[in-house]
Amino acid sequence: MAHVERHQWDVVIIGAGGAGLRAAIEARERGLRTAVICKSLFGKAHTVMAEGGIAASMGNVNDGDNWQVHFRDTMRGGKFLNQWRMAELHAREAPDRVWELETWGALFDRTKDGRISQRNFGGHEYPRLAHVGDRTGLELIRTLQQKVVSLQQEDFNESGDYEARIKVFQECTVTRILKEDGDGGDDGARVSGAFCYERESGRFFVLEAPAVVLATGGIGKSFKVTSNSWEYTGDGHALALLAGASLINMEFVQFHPTGMVWPPSVKGILVTESVRGDGGVLRNSEGKRFMFDYVPDVFKEKYAESEQEADGWYEDPDTNRRPPELLPRDEVARAINAEVKAGRGSPHGGVFLDVSTRMPAETIKRRLPSMHHQFRELADVDITAEPMEVGPTCHYVMGGVDVDSDTAAARGVPGLFAAGEVAGGMHGSNRLGGNSLSDLLVFGRRAGLHAAEYARACAHERPAAGAEQVDAAAAEALRPFGEAQEPGAAGASGATDASGASRGGGRPAENPYAVHQELQQSMNELVGIIRREEEMSEALERLGDLRERAGRATVEGHRQFNPGWHLALDLRNMLLVSECVARAALNRTESRGGHTRDDYPEMDREWRRANLVCALKAAAEGRGERAERISLRRREMPPIRKDLLELFEKEELIKYLTDEELTSE
Numbered sequence: 001m002a003h004v005e006r007h008q009w010d011v012v013i014i015g016a017g018g019a020g021l022r023a024a025i026e027a028r029e030r031g032l033r034t035a036v037i038c039k040s041l042f043g044k045a046h047t048v049m050a051e052g053g054i055a056a057s058m059g060n061v062n063d064g065d066n067w068q069v070h071f072r073d074t075m076r077g078g079k080f081l082n083q084w085r086m087a088e089l090h091a092r093e094a095p096d097r098v099w100e101l102e103t104w105g106a107l108f109d110r111t112k113d114g115r116i117s118q119r120n121f122g123g124h125e126y127p128r129l130a131h132v133g134d135r136t137g138l139e140l141i142r143t144l145q146q147k148v149v150s151l152q153q154e155d156f157n158e159s160g161d162y163e164a165r166i167k168v169f170q171e172c173t174v175t176r177i178l179k180e181d182g183d184g185g186d187d188g189a190r191v192s193g194a195f196c197y198e199r200e201s202g203r204f205f206v207l208e209a210p211a212v213v214l215a216t217g218g219i220g221k222s223f224k225v226t227s228n229s230w231e232y233t234g235d236g237h238a239l240a241l242l243a244g245a246s247l248i249n250m251e252f253v254q255f256h257p258t259g260m261v262w263p264p265s266v267k268g269i270l271v272t273e274s275v276r277g278d279g280g281v282l283r284n285s286e287g288k289r290f291m292f293d294y295v296p297d298v299f300k301e302k303y304a305e306s307e308q309e310a311d312g313w314y315e316d317p318d319t320n321r322r323p324p325e326l327l328p329r330d331e332v333a334r335a336i337n338a339e340v341k342a343g344r345g346s347p348h349g350g351v352f353l354d355v356s357t358r359m360p361a362e363t364i365k366r367r368l369p370s371m372h373h374q375f376r377e378l379a380d381v382d383i384t385a386e387p388m389e390v391g392p393t394c395h396y397v398m399g400g401v402d403v404d405s406d407t408a409a410a411r412g413v414p415g416l417f418a419a420g421e422v423a424g425g426m427h428g429s430n431r432l433g434g435n436s437l438s439d440l441l442v443f444g445r446r447a448g449l450h451a452a453e454y455a456r457a458c459a460h461e462r463p464a465a466g467a468e469q470v471d472a473a474a475a476e477a478l479r480p481f482g483e484a485q486e487p488g489a490a491g492a493s494g495a496t497d498a499s500g501a502s503r504g505g506g507r508p509a510e511n512p513y514a515v516h517q518e519l520q521q522s523m524n525e526l527v528g529i530i531r532r533e534e535e536m537s538e539a540l541e542r543l544g545d546l547r548e549r550a551g552r553a554t555v556e557g558h559r560q561f562n563p564g565w566h567l568a569l570d571l572r573n574m575l576l577v578s579e580c581v582a583r584a585a586l587n588r589t590e591s592r593g594g595h596t597r598d599d600y601p602e603m604d605r606e607w608r609r610a611n612l613v614c615a616l617k618a619a620a621e622g623r624g625e626r627a628e629r630i631s632l633r634r635r636e637m638p639p640i641r642k643d644l645l646e647l648f649e650k651e652e653l654i655k656y657l658t659d660e661e662l663t664s665e
C-alpha cells in the first residue's frame with residue numbers, strides 16, 4: 001500500500017459544528033495540541049443553520065425561570081427517558097455557556113433594559129431561548145470561529161506558527177477510527193487516531209492522537225424528507241460502532257412539525273419553531289386551529305383550552321396557559337400528520353402556518369427575517385400576507401453514542417469521546433427546540449476537557465496505529481473504484497465495463513446514488529413518523545438488500561473531488577445507522593416521543609426503564625454483506641436521583657414511572 005502521511009496531535013476533534021469547536025477551544029486552552037477536521041468548509045455545519053435560539057434559564061424575560069424548571073421541561077419533553085444526569089448538567093451549565101459566548105464577542109438580541117432577550121419555544125415553560133433574530137447558529141459559529149482564530153494568534157505570538165496548537169483540516173472526511181492493536185473490534189483497545197481523506201485531492205492521511213472526540217452531528221440524510229444537509233450521513237454514529245462503542249436511543253428520531261412542503265425541490269427545509277413561538281398558528285384546510293384537539297393527557301393542565309386563553313398567554317403568561325401550537329415537537333408533528341391523513345391538509349400535503357394575520361408585516365420582517373426571505377425566494381410566498389404550507393420533516397436524532405454523562409467518554413472505548421447531536425441520552429425520546437445549541441456548548445466543553453485530561457495522562461505511552469490497520473482503511477476506501485488507485489491517477493480505473501458488470505465480480509455494478517435514493521425512500525416510508533411492525537420488518541429486509549447492493553457500488557473516474565465516490569463511502573454509515581433505527585424501533589413496543597407505533601399507540605411505563613443498546617455484531621466484519629450487522633440489547637436506566645425527582649409533583653410522576661419506582665423512592 002502507498003505511503004500515508006501521519007500527523008501527530010494530542011486531541012483530534014471530528015466535526016467543526018458547535019460541539020466540535022467548543023471541544024477544540026477547551027482542549028487547546030488546556031494546553032493540548034488539537035486538530036479539528038470537518039467534511040465541509042470551516043464554518044459550514046448544521047450549527048450555522050440553527051435559527052430559533054439557544055435554551056438557557058437566565059430568567060431575563062421571566063424571573064420565574066431557573067435550572068430546575070429547565071431540567072423539568074427537558075425531562076418532560078424527553079418523556080423521562082433522558083439520562084437524567086446529562087439533563088441536570090445541561091440545565092445547570094447552559095447559562096454560563098451563553099454568558100461565555102458574549103465574553104467571546106457574541107451579541108444576542110436584547111430586552112428593552114439591555115439584557116439578553118429570550119423567546120418562547122415549544123415545551124419550555126418560560127421564554128428561554130437567547131437568539132439573534134432567526135440566525136442564532138450563525139452568531140454562535142462566528143463567535144466560536146473567532147475564538148479559535150484568537151487562540152491561533154496567541155500561538156503565533158509565542159511560537160511563530162499559527163497552527164502550532166490548533167489546526168483545522170477542512171473539506172476532509174474521516175472514514176475510520178484507529179485503535180492501538182489494529183483490529184478495531186470491541187476489545188477495550190485504546191484509540192490511536194483517525195484515518196482521513198482530503199475531499200479535493202483524494203489524498204489519504206492519518207491524524208494520530210490518544211484522544212478523539214466525535215462531534216459529527218446527525219443522520220438525516222438517510223431519510224427522504226429532511227431538514228439536514230448533505231453532510232449528515234451518520235458518520236460519527238457509524239465510526240463509533242465500528243470502533244467498538246455502542247449507540248443508545250436510536251429508535252428516537254425527531255420529525256420537526258414544520259418543514260416546507262412546496263415546491264418539491266425544497267421539501268423538508270426547516271421552518272423555524274420561532275414562527276410559532278412568536279405567535280404563528282396552525283390551521284387545517286377548513287380554517288380550524290386544530291391543535292386544541294391534540295393535547296395529550298400528560299400535558300392537559302399546562303396548555304390552553306380556547307383560542308382566547310392561548311392568545312392571552314403571549315401578553316399575560318401568569319394568568320393564561322400556553323397555546324397548544326407550542327406543545328413538544330413530537331406531539332405537533334403527529335397532529336399535522338393526522339390532519340393530512342384525515343383529508344384536511346393544504347393543497348401540497350401539509351397544513352397552514354400563519355403569521356400574516358397575527359402580527360404587523362414589519363414585526364414579521366424584523367423577528368423572522370430568514371423565514372421571510374426563505375419563502376419569498378424559494379416558494380414565491382410572502383409570509384407577511386399569506387400563510388405558509390408546512391409538514392413534518394426528519395430533523396434530529398435523539399439516539400447516539402453511549403457516553404458517560406459527566407465526561408462524554410464513549411463507554412468501552414478508551415480515548416473516544418462524543419458530544420453534540422452524535423451523542424445519545426441527553427434528550428431522551430424527544431428533544432426540545434433550543435436544547436441542542438446549549439447541549440453542544442455544555443457537552444462540547446466537557447468532551448474537550450476530559451479528552452485533554454485523558455490525552456495528557458497518555459503522554460508517556462501514546463497508542464500507535466499499526467500499518468496493517470491503516471492499509472485496511474485505505475483498501476476499504478478504495479473499494480468503490482474496484483482496484484487500488486493513487487490520487488491523481490486521472491481517468492484510471494473506471495470500475496464498470498460497457499455492459500455495466502463490475503470488474504471481476506460478475507454481478508452488476510450499482511450506482512451509489514440509486515442505492516441512496518432507495519434507502520431514503522425506505523426509511524421515510526417504513527420507519528418514518530408513524531411505524532408498524534410489518535413495515536419495519538420489511539425495512540430490515542430492504543436494508544439487507546441495500547447493504548448487499550452498496551457492497552457493489554462502483555464509481556467512475558479518479559479520486560480528485562469525486563462526489564460519487566464520497567457518497568459510496570457514506571453509504572456504509574447510513575446503512576449501519578438505518579439498521580440501528582429500524583431494529584430498535586421494531587423492538588420498542590410502545591409509543592414515546594420521537595417513536596410512534598400505530599400498533600402500540602400508548603406509552604408504557606415499563607418501557608421507560610429501558611434503553612435499547614445497539615452494537616456491531618462481533619463477527620459482522622467478516623460476514624456476507626447482506627447479513628445483519630447490528631445486535632440489540634435492553635439495558636435498565638439508572639434510577640433518577642431523589643432530589644431531582646422531588647422537583648416534580650407526584651401526580652405527574654405517576655404518568656411516567658412504574659409503581660415500583662414510585663414506592664422505592
Ligand code: FAD
Nearest residue numbers: 015016017019039046047050052174217420421434436437
Ligand atoms: P454539526 O453542527 O452538525 O456539525 C457536524 C460537523 O461534523 C460538521 O463540521 C461536519 O462537516 C463534520 N463531519 C461529519 N461527518 C464527518 C466525517 N466523517 N469526517 C469529518 N467531519 C465530519 N437546535 C437548536 O438548539 N436551536 C435551533 O434553533 C436549531 N435550529 C436548527 C435549524 C436547522 C435547519 C437544523 C438542521 C438544525 C437546527 N437545530 C437547532 C439543531 C442543531 O442545529 C444541531 O443539532 C446542531 O447544530 C448539531 O451540532 P453538532 O456540533 O453536533 O454538529
